[in-house]
Amino acid sequence: MLEVTDLAVEFATDRGIVRAVDGVSFDLAAGETLGIVGESGSGKSVTSLALMGLLDARSARVTAGAMRIGSIDAMRLSPREWRSLRGAQIAMIFQDPMTSLNPFLTIERQLSEVLERHENATRSAARTRSIEALADVGIADPASRADQFPHELSGGMRQRVMIAMALMMKPRILIADEPTTALDVTVQAQVLELLKDCQHRHGTAIVFITHSLGVVARVADRVLVMYAGSVVESATTEALFARPAHPYTRGLLASVPRIDSDPTAPLTTIGGTPPNASSERVGCAFAPRCELALNRCRRERPLLSSLGKNLARVGPVPNRDPLDDQVEDHVEEPVERAPTGHSAACFVAQSEARPS
Amino acid sequence: MSALLEVKALEKSFFSSSRGLFAPAPKVVHAVTDVSFALEPSSALGLVGESGSGKSTTARMVAGLLAPTSGSIRLNGVELATASEATWRPHRRRLQMIFQDPYASLDPRRTIGDTVIEPMIVHRLGKPRERRVRMLALLEAVGLSAQHAARYPHEFSGGQRQRVGIARALALEPEILVCDEPVSALDVSIQAQIVNLFKELRERFGIAYLFIAHDLAVVRNLCERVAVMYLGRIVEIGTREDVFEHPAHPYTRALLSAIPVPDPRVERTRDRIVLLGDPPSPSSPPSGCAFHPRCGERVRVPGDRCVTERPELSTALHAAACHIERQ
Amino acid sequence: MRSASWRWSLAPSTELVPTEPGTSLVAESWRRLKRNRFALTALVFLCVIASASFLAPLLPLPSPAALRASIEPLAPTAPWVEFGNHGFAREYWPLSALDDFFVDVRVAVFGDWQTGHWLGTDSKGRDLLSRIVWGSRTSIAVALLAMLTSLAIGVTWGACAGYVGGRVDRVMMRIVDVLYSLPFIFIVIFLITVLQGWKDVLETRLGIDREVVFYVTIGAVYWLTMARVVRGQVLSLRRAEFVEAARQMGASTPRILFVHIVPNVLGIVIVYLTLSIPAVMLFESFLTFLGLGIEAPKVSWGLLAVDGAETLTPLGIDWWIVVWPAVAMGTTLAALNILGDGMRDALDPKSVTAKASRT
16 A cells, blocks of 8 residues: 655755655555654654655655555656645645644635545535535534634644545545644544544555654554654554563653553653754664663664564563673564564664574 | 642633624633642642643743732732732742743743843842852753753753753742643653653752643652643542542543553553543533533433532542532 | 842852853854855945945045036046046045044045046036945934934834733834824924024024934934834744743843843844835935935935936936946945845744754
């Protein structure tokens, strides 16, 4: 359905070239949800814009080994072909529904516009279908809501409208960029349910971008963890949460306060701050914050490699001498195609995965 | 022993802004109604709720940024709700505020050292040299390097800026920190650092917190007492165990079940209460219990009591404003 | 007030002066401005103009007021044809003490040597280059005056109105509206008429002459827009969290205004000033052209325009009298506009935070 190999995005800024996304690869099947987790500056939003062909070619350079949407090679599309593809095959919903809706048009006009553009639907047919679409996303009294303006709706309602609009043409792929971050928890729960429901009915594949590990645990089948522009770990949701392999993933999981953990214990933290996208680096981007980093981690960049069957251990990592560089490479060939098993871009995780 | 901070029957109403020539009579919007709580020295009270619940308005009133319409705010027995700015000023030292957005809460044109020194200048604490030494100590106390004092906010990450904001608040040695969503704008891995810093400062300086957040997991980690707000009122208040282990109000229960847990095994098996509809707008509150249009447990109350009669919040240590709990 | 009574014991690990100085937003902006070649060229050009104008009495230029007996204006002579001559005559209108001193220095250094008429002479035989350089002094004086009133009155007025808000804001901004709507040309004419009538009282005893009226008028008009611009900015800054933080810690209103708010609007103020100076310069020329501003024998760019208009006779085309002042004025105004645009781009704080915080 969606196949991406070695996606990279570079921006030209007045401080030189900045590589915002570096070597992202994944496959996505119909009806599947891929979660992309990362903090600000991890490149997750830039990835989604690249997938939608929405990056400005004047400032951003997108390269990829392959990027196929269904059977279409997205790397060869002209801006015009992109326009007809967007909305029909691949649609997107954003964090802030207010800025993605035109404040001067009624909800119905904005929905109908999609139909009129892609299908040359007549005015009245488009209206009927728009109202149906609103009913589909659980908006009560859709006929009267349809004639309201975006500012008359609540945040949750607006996000439902955005989902209705994105699903209007029954796209095969839906990219959701932090769709619930601006919403209240109770409304977030509703929107997540709605997305799942729509996915079941239409078999849509969803790329779900978020910073919240809890949301990922709830919606995703597979997860990519991004850090400083690269994928550091890729696994099924179960495997990732049960046996996190990359020290960053482990740190992230340990630092999130949970509603079901011991409230009095201090939170485990990852020291330092995420790197600046513009800073040049050698070796693993996470090494400066990593307690397990070896000398090798600072010299050489680990590639995303499959950890094989023998997955990383659960629980605390045994103490190791930080100068211990005698870790051999016991890993299979670095993956060229999208990784399917549990893989991590980390020398430590890879050495732990070796059969003992 | 009287509480450090005592808030009683606090109210804030706004007039809707359309006061043009042809607008109808000004409409009153009750942002906060009848909010009461107390804060003991070096304790932490969490104020949770969704947008429009009035939690930030409450914080701003307590911090002296907004004048209450009525009610009382007593700091060590001194009434401040009706106090003039001149009366307030000496007490501001004891109650400082931490803001939500680390990108907006620091003056972009001043070095972080100047930012941290400023409260001492305003309150005429110490001599210039002493202030400077103090500032360096404060930067280190919040986990920043004193070497960075001459840098500007834009040279720091969000988490570091929030630390500067905390150092600024600590400059006056407050007894209370009012924190308005202090971690919600930060990255996940940074949130934990800041929460731990809050805990550490409490141990070290005996600071009490009024902690406003929508993230219940963070509140649970930091506060022993929690108040849940809905549409301008406190609907449930109690200790951390009361509210999180034995939630009494249906809204609290729904809120707790809506929070995603970063564990797919838990996520896929637990029962989830999905509320209907959106939070109502404070400008047109529902009759009776404000939660009744979204409440799934209304059937447990006979008749239409929930629609007609507003449940009161008792003064018990663990109290919920709900008719179900009264029966 | 309590002093130096800290309860908490806190000591830093070092009391040394921080060794890592930061880059202020001003420094960041300057770095960006330096990369803009157009704006930098404009800035250099304006600096040259400004220093030439200030040092005009020191330059070996012919006198801007010395008349030559010939009736025909002289066409420009290229510097390589006649670089200079020894015909300098010390003829000026009453100059200030500093300018007199400058002329003394000039006479001591260059004697009676002066440059040739590189740009030609006007119809009364006065050297055009010299008149353009001397005339720029009026334009710059007017620009400085407008800047000062804009900064002193406009910024304070706008900042107070915007920060205090409510009724005070409404009253203050209505005053601005009223002043805006006054027809200033008529007021200038009226004031000058009054001045003629009470000449002996006002001009001789109080020293209020036409030039004072002219400068006061320009000063009175040019802070109005600034007040509006600043008020708009302050309205949005007033709700900024760092201002709330200052308020919460108990800072006084003047402190909040002048320590936090004004420095943060200064960037926009400077850009606006640069972009509005051309209008002030044009206003000077316009008033002078109408005969309400600078009077001969002094010189200003407005007066040069008057001279230019007078040469438009069917008898002959003395193009240089029109073209050179127009070129001088045009390039200066263009340079100001380019610089203003460049500064606006350089000062845009969004481009700083965008890079620093998100991708």
